[in-house]
Amino acid sequence: MDRLIEMALAEDLGDRGDVTSLATIPMAQTAVARITAKAPGVVAGLPLVSAVFQQVDPNVYVQTHVEDGAHVVPRVVVAELTGSARSLLTGERTALNFLQHLSGIATLTALFVAAVSETQARILDTRKTTPGWRALEKYAVHVGGGVNHRMGLFDMVMIKDNHVDASGGITAAVNRVRADANASGLPIEVEVRTLDELREALSLDVERIMLDNMDEAMMREAVAIAAGRTPLEASGNMSLARVGAVAATGVDYISVGALTHSAPVLDLSMKIIE
Numbered sequence: 001m002d003r004l005i006e007m008a009l010a011e012d013l014g015d016r017g018d019v020t021s022l023a024t025i026p027m028a029q030t031a032v033a034r035i036t037a038k039a040p041g042v043v044a045g046l047p048l049v050s051a052v053f054q055q056v057d058p059n060v061y062v063q064t065h066v067e068d069g070a071h072v073v074p075r076v077v078v079a080e081l082t083g084s085a086r087s088l089l090t091g092e093r094t095a096l097n098f099l100q101h102l103s104g105i106a107t108l109t110a111l112f113v114a115a116v117s118e119t120q121a122r123i124l125d126t127r128k129t130t131p132g133w134r135a136l137e138k139y140a141v142h143v144g145g146g147v148n149h150r151m152g153l154f155d156m157v158m159i160k161d162n163h164v165d166a167s168g169g170i171t172a173a174v175n176r177v178r179a180d181a182n183a184s185g186l187p188i189e190v191e192v193r194t195l196d197e198l199r200e201a202l203s204l205d206v207e208r209i210m211l212d213n214m215d216e217a218m219m220r221e222a223v224a225i226a227a228g229r230t231p232l233e234a235s236g237n238m239s240l241a242r243v244g245a246v247a248a249t250g251v252d253y254i255s256v257g258a259l260t261h262s263a264p265v266l267d268l269s270m271k272i273i274e
Contacts (some may be wrong), residue, residue, distance in 0.1 A: 003047075065077045116243055123141075124251050125260055129260045138151065149255060235254075243256070
């Protein structure tokens with residue numbers, strides 16, 4: 001978080017700083033500003049607002065009026081800031097960029113979670129994240145009610161189609177993983193494309209099986225075949241319009257890349273009020 005904020009401020013301020021605020025606002029002038037919701041959604045990222053202003057000017061006081069995870073509607077005051085008018089304006093866009101982006105992810109996640117709320121399915125994120133932002137974006141998914149998948153390539157074994165093809169089959173790939181000291185102790189998930197591959201993966205006693213780009217009819221067959229022996233994850237082309245039907249097939253998890261790669265920002269604004 002701190003490194004991202006430092007880079008964000010550096011690209012915004014360059015080597016001259018906030019030239020407009022420095023030229024138009026007296027150094028001693030103080031102000032109060034409010035961050036307000038302009039659209040309905042779920043707030044995520046408020047700690048970053050405080051962290052941004054801690055780097056801009058530690059004397060700026062940030063008082064939050066809601067907590068991360070709060071559902072807001074237009075005109076709800078999310079936070080109030082007091083301090084140097086120059087500092088408030090200098091940090092405004094960086095703080096809003098973090099807050100709007102993460103709140104957008106939390107908001108979209110909450111919509112997906114609501115769409116499957118009548119089923120047992122849980123919504124997962126993916127590694128389709130903004131480079132450098134993964135921990136923050138996955139945090140926003142969590143705030144929105146989703147479940148975090150693996151953080152990266154290091155904390156879970158994910159045997160996907162390319163691994164299967166390059167290894168000579170699912171069984172060969174799983175056996176190689178289990179013989180590898182570097183992968184020892186990590187959970188194993190196997191991606192399958194057909195019901196025959198599903199049967200093979202089920203025989204290997206892995207921790208999770210991903211159903212790759214299957215239609216709903218095939219997913220229902222997969223659920224019946226698995227019969228609760230291994231948790232199943234549906235993946236591929238998930239949208240709000242489709243996710244409810246996918247959840248109704250009985251799968252345990254649904255991974256949605258759009259949560260982090262396509263979420264629109266939540267509209268928030270910061271205005272000086274005095």
